[in-house]
Amino acid sequence: MTKNLYPSFGILLVDDEPSFLRSLGIALERGGGINNVFRCQDSRDVLGILERERIGLVTLDLTMPHVSGEKLLMRIVEDHPDVGVIVISGLNQVETAVRCIKQGAFDYFVKTDEQDRLIEGIRRAIRLQELREENQALRQRVLSDTLEHPEVFAPIVTDDKGMRALFKYLESVASSSEPVLICGESGTGKELFAQAVHTLSRRKGPLVSVNVAGLDDNMFADTLFGHQRGAFTGAENARAGMIEQAAEGTLFLDEIGDLSVASQVKLLRLLQEGEYYPLGSDRPKRLRARVVVATHQDLAQKQSSGEFRKDLYYRLRTHPVHVPPLRQRKRDIPLLLEHFLEEAAEALGKVKPTVPRQLPVLLSNYDFPGNVRELRAIVYDAMSVHQSRMLSMEVFKRAIHFNSDESATGVIEPQSVFVADAPLPTLDSVADLLVDEAMARAEGNQSIASRLLGISQPALSKRLRKRRS
Numbered sequence: 001m002t003k004n005l006y007p008s009f010g011i012l013l014v015d016d017e018p019s020f021l022r023s024l025g026i027a028l029e030r031g032g033g034i035n036n037v038f039r040c041q042d043s044r045d046v047l048g049i050l051e052r053e054r055i056g057l058v059t060l061d062l063t064m065p066h067v068s069g070e071k072l073l074m075r076i077v078e079d080h081p082d083v084g085v086i087v088i089s090g091l092n093q094v095e096t097a098v099r100c101i102k103q104g105a106f107d108y109f110v111k112t113d114e115q116d117r118l119i120e121g122i123r124r125a126i127r128l129q130e131l132r133e134e135n136q137a138l139r140q141r142v143l144s145d146t147l148e149h150p151e152v153f154a155p156i157v158t159d160d161k162g163m164r165a166l167f168k169y170l171e172s173v174a175s176s177s178e179p180v181l182i183c184g185e186s187g188t189g190k191e192l193f194a195q196a197v198h199t200l201s202r203r204k205g206p207l208v209s210v211n212v213a214g215l216d217d218n219m220f221a222d223t224l225f226g227h228q229r230g231a232f233t234g235a236e237n238a239r240a241g242m243i244e245q246a247a248e249g250t251l252f253l254d255e256i257g258d259l260s261v262a263s264q265v266k267l268l269r270l271l272q273e274g275e276y277y278p279l280g281s282d283r284p285k286r287l288r289a290r291v292v293v294a295t296h297q298d299l300a301q302k303q304s305s306g307e308f309r310k311d312l313y314y315r316l317r318t319h320p321v322h323v324p325p326l327r328q329r330k331r332d333i334p335l336l337l338e339h340f341l342e343e344a345a346e347a348l349g350k351v352k353p354t355v356p357r358q359l360p361v362l363l364s365n366y367d368f369p370g371n372v373r374e375l376r377a378i379v380y381d382a383m384s385v386h387q388s389r390m391l392s393m394e395v396f397k398r399a400i401h402f403n404s405d406e407s408a409t410g411v412i413e414p415q416s417v418f419v420a421d422a423p424l425p426t427l428d429s430v431a432d433l434l435v436d437e438a439m440a441r442a443e444g445n446q447s448i449a450s451r452l453l454g455i456s457q458p459a460l461s462k463r464l465r466k467r468r469s
């Protein structure tokens, strides 16, 4: 089986003592899951390794035969400014430490320091290095304006600039091990984004999805962490949790805004410590999955009102993605309409019908409170009843009418559009303005414009005639 390497770049351990190299390597793997490690005993080989391998971080001994650590530090800082250096020396001298940091070392540890502190320091440096790489990739991508893996986003039909910017952002954070938070109204395609994040990460394990809404705290812990045999009444066999099932892959927690406060604490601990305990067990297991979460709720608002923990919120939103509602990317409506018509025709074994010219206009004037999911459902409904060559507009009109009534979307809250103290316009001039706007939005289609105005088509037609005469 191929080993999943963490972090995505190599860490080069340089020390002339083989026993120290060995024990540090083991401690990094056991204590931090850090296994993308190279070891070097001969200081003369270091620069060559840096040329050949993709190294992101070096731990450097100072007192070594051939080339001293301080000399190497200088060369690395000069020739490989993107590689971080941590000095791990036998010398407990403040002046040396200060000198190394001034020369560009990220941190300085004494070999006698507690191992946990050392590993924590290396973890910190990895995180910083990951952020540095993400920033570079992001900058490059923004400059180039092209996607590296457009095939990953093929299931997300869109022609919207904002959506493409999100794709580019996701490509640049693909190799990060930090969580991704996907927000957006219901039906905007958050699950498709989670799938794309997983595919981009090239992780070998699966994408495991858990809808956490409605899970009480015990269920949450049992679902995620699993349990030992006999952990509670009825636990006749041990069961692996979803975290384990998602090992080397992605754990997708949907509806995270609905997580109970007690479960929020558990999730925070999991993310902070990278470890968890299956119920009934006192042996910790390592989190080996990347965590992606999604919600249709306003998490920022929930954390400021105290319903969602601040610390967890900030931990989760390391890589935030906000998927815009369909009404803010109306250019996608005709594309999605075509896409779902093709999909539905194939699923129902029918021939894809011709679309009436006015249908995209009708749909573009609707708010779609249920977003893409709603459009998909309307298209499938229309295709189920469809018989002739031309698609009928009736199902669409009925659905839009019904949904508008149900959700009251599109009903504008009364608010004043008039300037105080300024003379009021006449009723007729305001009506003319409204009619012009509706006709423009409906691209000249009187049937659609009359729906927008809430009057009958003959009434609109009469008004237009009157104006012309």
Ligand SMILES: Nc1ncnc2c1ncn2[C@@H]1O[C@H](COP(=O)(O)OP(=O)(O)OP(=O)(O)O)[C@@H](O)[C@H]1O
Residues within 6 Å of the ligand: 155, 156, 157, 158, 184, 185, 186, 187, 188, 189, 190, 191, 192, 193, 254, 295, 296, 336, 339, 372, 373, 376
């Ligand atoms: N841009 C898109 N292109 C193609 N299909 C899409 C797109 N966006 C959404 N869909 C489809 O719309 C439906 C709803 O999408 P999805 O389940 O990802 O929404 P969601 O944001 O996760 O919703 P919820 O918050 O309710 O879980 C799915 O069938 C999905 O395949």
